[in-house]
Amino acid sequence: MQASFVSESATAESLQYGPVAVPQPGAGEVLIRVRAASLDRVDSYLRRGTHGMAVRTPTVLGRDMAGTVVALGPGVTGITEGDEVVALGRGTHAEFAVAPALHTLPRPADWTDAQAAALPTAGRTAYDAVANLARVRPGETVLVIAAGGAVGTFAVQYARALGARVLATAGSADKRDAAVRLGAETAFDHYADDLVERLTEQTAGAGVEVVIESAGGELWTALQSVLARGGRMVTCGVTAGARANIHLGKLMVNGWRIHGIGRPGPAEVAAHLRDSLALSRSIARRPVVDRVYALSDASAAHDQLESSQFFGRIVLAPAAQ
Numbered sequence: 001m002q003a004s005f006v007s008e009s010a011t012a013e014s015l016q017y018g019p020v021a022v023p024q025p026g027a028g029e030v031l032i033r034v035r036a037a038s039l040d041r042v043d044s045y046l047r048r049g050t051h052g053m054a055v056r057t058p059t060v061l062g063r064d065m066a067g068t069v070v071a072l073g074p075g076v077t078g079i080t081e082g083d084e085v086v087a088l089g090r091g092t093h094a095e096f097a098v099a100p101a102l103h104t105l106p107r108p109a110d111w112t113d114a115q116a117a118a119l120p121t122a123g124r125t126a127y128d129a130v131a132n133l134a135r136v137r138p139g140e141t142v143l144v145i146a147a148g149g150a151v152g153t154f155a156v157q158y159a160r161a162l163g164a165r166v167l168a169t170a171g172s173a174d175k176r177d178a179a180v181r182l183g184a185e186t187a188f189d190h191y192a193d194d195l196v197e198r199l200t201e202q203t204a205g206a207g208v209e210v211v212i213e214s215a216g217g218e219l220w221t222a223l224q225s226v227l228a229r230g231g232r233m234v235t236c237g238v239t240a241g242a243r244a245n246i247h248l249g250k251l252m253v254n255g256w257r258i259h260g261i262g263r264p265g266p267a268e269v270a271a272h273l274r275d276s277l278a279l280s281r282s283i284a285r286r287p288v289v290d291r292v293y294a295l296s297d298a299s300a301a302h303d304q305l306e307s308s309q310f311f312g313r314i315v316l317a318p319a320a321q
């Protein structure tokens with residue numbers, strides 16, 4: 001089969017497109033003919049060997065996919081060959097990939113393959129952040145940082161679905177407009193705006209009850225000036241930086257709860273996936289796809305991801321088989 005894979009040392013040039021062996025499903029796994037696979041920020045980290053990530057080469061990147069089940073490993077029940085599915089697996093930037101049956105769900109019939117492939121990692125992370133960790137309640141004000149990223153687009157939708165007022169940030173006017181169309185009341189520029197001033201104004205001095213954030217870095221200083229007493233902050237990424245200054249006095253006095261998204265086990269991931277898909281379905285909102293690239297053009301897709309010039313998910317599609 002054809003695949004996009006990291007060939008040797010982790011550099012921008014290490015990404016190759018060519019033949020690799022079709023993987024075999026192990027016990028409890030299914031083999032899927034991939035129709036669409038999303039490109040995740042982690043794929044870029046792995047390709048370049050940044051953020052403490054490295055792969056044994058050669059490695060086919062990618063975790064999210066939509067496609068057709070073509071073989072079952074031992075012990076799989078409840079899934080049959082021919083099922084159209086959305087799954088969180090491994091090596092999905094290829095014509096075939098394997099996923100645990102536990103992380104393989106029916107694909108909504110009215111979603112495209114690209115939309116379905118956009119959900120698993122970002123949707124389940126946003127769901128866990130918004131619903132389980134922050135426990136967003138109706139009427140609360142939720143600030144979503146980097147609302148144009150994959151996680152951000154889901155977080156805006158899910159916080160709105162739970163009845164919150166959503167404020168957002170994004171790095172371009174186009175993304176801010178798109179965030180508002182997605183459900184944010186307004187959106188600010190996390191590079192140029194004085195977030196403390198703008199958010200204080202926007203909340204009449206009350207601050208926000210919840211922050212869903214995946215950038216990290218210096219932004220945390222501003223966020224601590226606008227998080228309300230008893231506020232919750234969930235961090236699920238460090239796109240801008242892994243270190244931040246935390247004002248322990250404010251943390252203590254305000255009783256903030258700061259949650260890391262963590263590394264949930266397989267059963268929890270399965271629950272997040274199921275709940276995320278169900279919530280997206282119940283509010284009739286589809287995952288946001290920015291652009292679909294041919295799998296053979298994965299290198300250009302990585303370039304776009306690394307430029308941050310996209311809204312939602314970038315998706316790869318193998319040639320029709």
Ligand SMILES: NC(=O)c1ccc[n+]([C@@H]2O[C@H](COP(=O)([O-])OP(=O)(O)OC[C@H]3O[C@@H](n4cnc5c(N)ncnc54)[C@H](OP(=O)(O)O)[C@@H]3O)[C@@H](O)[C@H]2O)c1
Nearest residue numbers: 041125146149150151170171214215236237238239240308
């Ligand atoms: N731990 C987990 O399980 C887990 C799961 C999913 C994601 N993550 C992590 O969470 C982060 C977000 O994931 P994602 O899939 O949403 O990524 P993404 O789609 O690549 O979006 C990241 C966004 O961050 C914004 N950004 C870049 N530099 C920034 C800065 N200095 N300040 C604020 N925003 C900045 C960019 O948009 P602008 O143009 O608006 O700046 C970009 O669109 C990534 O680091 C990812 O690895 C972790």
